[in-house]
Amino acid sequence: MHDNEHASHHHEESFISKYIFSLDHKTIGKxxxxxxxxxxxxxxxxxxxxxxxxxxxxxxxPIIGASQQYMDEGEVVTGADRMWERxxxxxxxxxxxxxxxxxxxxxxxxNMLFTMHATIMVFFVVVPILVGAFGNFLIPxxxxxxxxxxPVLNMLSFWLAVVAAIVMTVGFFVPGGHAAAGWTGxxxxxxxxxxxxVDWGQNLWAISLLIQxxxxxxxxxxxxxxxxxxxxxxxxxxxxxxxxWSLFIVAILLLLAFPVLSSALxxxxxxxxxxxTFFTATAEGGGDPLLWQHLFWFFGHPEVYIxxxxxxxIASELIAxxxxxxxxxxxxxxxxxxxxxxxxxxxxxxxxxxxxxxxxLGSVFMTTTMLIAxxxxxxxxxxxxxxxxxxxxxxxPMLHGIAxxxxxxxxxxxxxxxxxxxxxxxxxxxxxxxxxxHYVVFGGSLFAIFGGIIFxxxxxxxxxxxxxxxxxxxxxxxxxxxxTFFPMHILGVxxxxxxxxxxxxxxxxxxxxxxxxFITMSAFTLGFAQLILVFNFFWSIYRGKVAEQNPxxxxxxxxxAPTPVPHGNFGQIPTVYxxxxxxxxxGEEHDWTPQAQPEHAPATSGD
Amino acid sequence: MLQWLPENVSTFGQSVDSLFYGIYYLTxxxxxxxxxxxxxxxxxxxxxxxxxxxxIEGSTTLEITWTAATTVIxxxxxxxxxxxxxxxxxxxxxxxxxDVVVQVSGKQFNWxxxxxxxxxxxxxxxxxxxxxxxHVPINAVVxxxxxxxxxxxSFFVPQLRLKQDALPNRFIDVWFEAxxxxxxxxxxxxxxGFGHSGMLGYLNVHTQDDxxxxxxxxxxx
Numbered sequence: 001m002h003d004n005e006h007a008s009h010h011h012e013e014s015f016i017s018k019y020i021f022s023l024d025h026k027t028i029g030k031x032x033x034x035x036x037x038x039x040x041x042x043x044x045x046x047x048x049x050x051x052x053x054x055x056x057x058x059x060x061x062p063i064i065g066a067s068q069q070y071m072d073e074g075e076v077v078t079g080a081d082r083m084w085e086r087x088x089x090x091x092x093x094x095x096x097x098x099x100x101x102x103x104x105x106x107x108x109x110x111n112m113l114f115t116m117h118a119t120i121m122v123f124f125v126v127v128p129i130l131v132g133a134f135g136n137f138l139i140p141x142x143x144x145x146x147x148x149x150x151p152v153l154n155m156l157s158f159w160l161a162v163v164a165a166i167v168m169t170v171g172f173f174v175p176g177g178h179a180a181a182g183w184t185g186x187x188x189x190x191x192x193x194x195x196x197x198v199d200w201g202q203n204l205w206a207i208s209l210l211i212q213x214x215x216x217x218x219x220x221x222x223x224x225x226x227x228x229x230x231x232x233x234x235x236x237x238x239x240x241x242x243x244x245w246s247l248f249i250v251a252i253l254l255l256l257a258f259p260v261l262s263s264a265l266x267x268x269x270x271x272x273x274x275x276x277t278f279f280t281a282t283a284e285g286g287g288d289p290l291l292w293q294h295l296f297w298f299f300g301h302p303e304v305y306i307x308x309x310x311x312x313x314i315a316s317e318l319i320a321x322x323x324x325x326x327x328x329x330x331x332x333x334x335x336x337x338x339x340x341x342x343x344x345x346x347x348x349x350x351x352x353x354x355x356x357x358x359x360x361l362g363s364v365f366m367t368t369t370m371l372i373a374x375x376x377x378x379x380x381x382x383x384x385x386x387x388x389x390x391x392x393x394x395x396x397p398m399l400h401g402i403a404x405x406x407x408x409x410x411x412x413x414x415x416x417x418x419x420x421x422x423x424x425x426x427x428x429x430x431x432x433x434x435x436x437x438h439y440v441v442f443g444g445s446l447f448a449i450f451g452g453i454i455f456x457x458x459x460x461x462x463x464x465x466x467x468x469x470x471x472x473x474x475x476x477x478x479x480x481x482x483x484t485f486f487p488m489h490i491l492g493v494x495x496x497x498x499x500x501x502x503x504x505x506x507x508x509x510x511x512x513x514x515x516x517x518f519i520t521m522s523a524f525t526l527g528f529a530q531l532i533l534v535f536n537f538f539w540s541i542y543r544g545k546v547a548e549q550n551p552x553x554x555x556x557x558x559x560x561a562p563t564p565v566p567h568g569n570f571g572q573i574p575t576v577y578x579x580x581x582x583x584x585x586x587g588e589e590h591d592w593t594p595q596a597q598p599e600h601a602p603a604t605s606g607d
Numbered sequence: 608m609l610q611w612l613p614e615n616v617s618t619f620g621q622s623v624d625s626l627f628y629g630i631y632y633l634t635x636x637x638x639x640x641x642x643x644x645x646x647x648x649x650x651x652x653x654x655x656x657x658x659x660x661x662x663i664e665g666s667t668t669l670e671i672t673w674t675a676a677t678t679v680i681x682x683x684x685x686x687x688x689x690x691x692x693x694x695x696x697x698x699x700x701x702x703x704x705x706d707v708v709v710q711v712s713g714k715q716f717n718w719x720x721x722x723x724x725x726x727x728x729x730x731x732x733x734x735x736x737x738x739x740x741x742h743v744p745i746n747a748v749v750x751x752x753x754x755x756x757x758x759x760x761s762f763f764v765p766q767l768r769l770k771q772d773a774l775p776n777r778f779i780d781v782w783f784e785a786x787x788x789x790x791x792x793x794x795x796x797x798x799x800g801f802g803h804s805g806m807l808g809y810l811n812v813h814t815q816d817d818x819x820x821x822x823x824x825x826x827x828x
Contacts, residue, residue, distance in 0.1 A: 323660060325662070328663065332665065391659060394653070410638070586662055
């Protein structure tokens with residue numbers, strides 16, 4: 001092995017090879033994290049724009065919107081009016097003029113906003129942070145190796161993601177606007193420009209996701225190889241921390257799922273640019289719009305588990321560490337994750353109950369979908385079991401871990417309604433679905449992400465994040481999140497369709513105006529609360545309190561490495577003697593027994 | 608929460624609502640139990656000076672118990688739901704000899720309704736085309752041949768508890784029997800383009816007399 005070579009190289013690195021085209025897994029992980037946080041603001045900002053429209057349909061946006069006098073009489077009153085005056089006077093068609101004249105969101109622009117909000121959040125925020133950032137930073141450190149198996153591929157994975165993000169961003173500024181067929185891109189709306197008027201926007205959307213697919217593919221091959229081949233001596237599979245297990249399973253899902261999306265995207269591009277009809281039914285035969293849905297959701301459902309499994313892994317770490325107890329039922333936690341990953345392949349049809357798919361298939365997919373409740377329940381009960389008779393410390397990461405479990409319970413239970421085919425007839429394509437996905441992916445994954453950032457920050461940057469700011473951020477986020485998304489269940493029960501830009505056009509939705517305003521106010525609070533996190537993050541990189549090597553008293557290997565972690569991670573590769581959650585072992589002096597601590601007493605781990 | 612459900616006016620709507628209520632109470636109980644346990648644990652097992660956590664690695668009995676219990680509950684729920692689902696959506700189980708047959712076609716951004724007329728055949732001279740207005744009699748079995756002209760739309764009548772996507776070049780059969788006269792909205796529930804919001808038709812459920820009068824007016828004999 002090349003044990004000590006790496007350690008001696010890092011002095012000669014230039015700025016570019018150290019911070020830009022870095023081969024070091026830790027730097028690449030941090031790059032993915034900052035990339036994800038930047039895109040998080042873009043995706044969140046889009047959401048605030050369309051939330052405004054839902055609360056105050058056809059009213060100008062605050063600050064940049066024109067005043068009433070200006071819209072009625074053309075009288076320039078405010079600074080914003082002057083801006084609009086200039087825009088209307090200019091010769092060329094300005095972007096703002098096309099998409100939101102006077103600051104009022106146009107219906108086509110509205111469709112683009114929610115399409116891009118979801119696309120960016122799913123593909124450019126949650127996956128890059130959970131898999132790209134945590135995967136890269138944690139895997140080599142937690143399995144006890146010096147770097148990823150293929151450092152160059154690793155760098156390629158990040159820079160492909162950057163190219164994808166640039167292509168995706170360019171789409172906002174092409175004529176015809178960005179993709180506006182929903183993040184699910186249902187054909188034929190997406191496959192023929194005549195139905196939306198969106199031209200290159202949809203093409204760039206598809207091309208960007210193809211590139212992002214390559215990035216994920218390259219990354220997942222790397223993760224799988226690294227975890228299989230490069231574990232430290234003694235690190236058996238059943239001594240891997242659960243977060244590594246979750247990332248391992250997710251890497252396999254990514255490897256198998258993304259090519260399906262890539263194929264569908266390639267066919268979509270052919271349909272749009274080469275005149276094929278894979279997704280269009282023509283009188284002469286041709287393709288089928290349902291083919292797109294099958295391909296998309298065959299990828300899309302495993303994708304949903306890609307978004308939540310690493311969150312489960314992170315939450316497991318946080319809950320064990322701060323309950324000072326072993327994970328309750330470690331092996332059943334692993335098997336539950338494997339079951340979820342496996343079942344994820346045979347449930348895609350539950351997105352298509354009302355699509356015109358044969359009703360008999362609906363019954364089959366209802367059964368498989370309901371089965372997912374089983375491993376989900378196992379995980380939830382095991383998290384509770386982990387806290388049972390523990391010594392729970394309410395640190396900020398732990399608060400996020402507890403929030404994850406609570407929100408996941410709500411998101412999991414609301415899933416049962418949708419899995420049930422008769423009930424789904426009513427709530428399909430309503431805000432009930434929007435509530436559910438946000439409880440799983442925001443309430444679940446994002447709380448895990450926040451908790452994980454605060455928890456591993458001392459290892460990443462050698463400093464703590466400011467705890468007062470972190471706590472304010474947590475409570476604001478927790479309250480505003482629930483105020484934003486819980487009422488959406490009620491909208492769904494009322495039959496409020498998703499993806500409509502103006503609910504006030506419908507008689508039966510008149511009673512929901514107040515609720516929509518409340519949701520929008522909460523969403524703005526939620527959005528602005530995230531500024532605290534980002535300020536805290538960047539401020540703490542330079543000004544945070546300096547952290548010791550193992551501030552939370554954790555057993556796993558990443559805390560054996562010196563802080564800040566040098567190139568090559570460990571002076572000497574540690575040897576692993578026990579499982580990852582040896583907390584409060586009877587007879588031990590401390591309430592944590594590190595994985596790498598040589599045995600001096602009879603082994604306590606099951607392995 | 609379920610008082611927000613719109614009034615149900617279809618024969619099968621009650622079975623959808625019963626399942627909705629059943630799952631609501633089931634999930635509510637589970638939610639209260641899990642959250643209650645969590646809160647008790649958080650208070651009772653909070654860190655206290657000089658007190659150490661108990662070293663517990665798990666319990667096979669408990670794992671088997673909750674795995675089995677969850678499996679039984681979800682299978683039971685699925686069993687209860689198959690007949691209702693088939694009753695609403697499987698064409699082989701639809702009530703035969705419908706009183707009214709209508710073709711509904713979604714196109715950006717309207718619902719086109721086509722009545723076959725007295726000869727009960729589509730594509731003949733006595734067909735009647737209406738934009739966004741569907742007329743049916745009360746307490747009568749209505750069959751709809753659902754299709755679309757351009758992109759996917761979704762035929763949604765909240766009060767009937769009925770939703771079905773409409774696909775271009777495909778005819779999907781749906782049925783309903785309305786139990787209360789009135790005028791109900793038919794929004795499009797599937798994103799279909801910039802005019803999706805506001806794509807809206809109306810279902811007019813008439814008393815038998817009113818419906819007969821409407822038919823008489825359209826096809827005078």
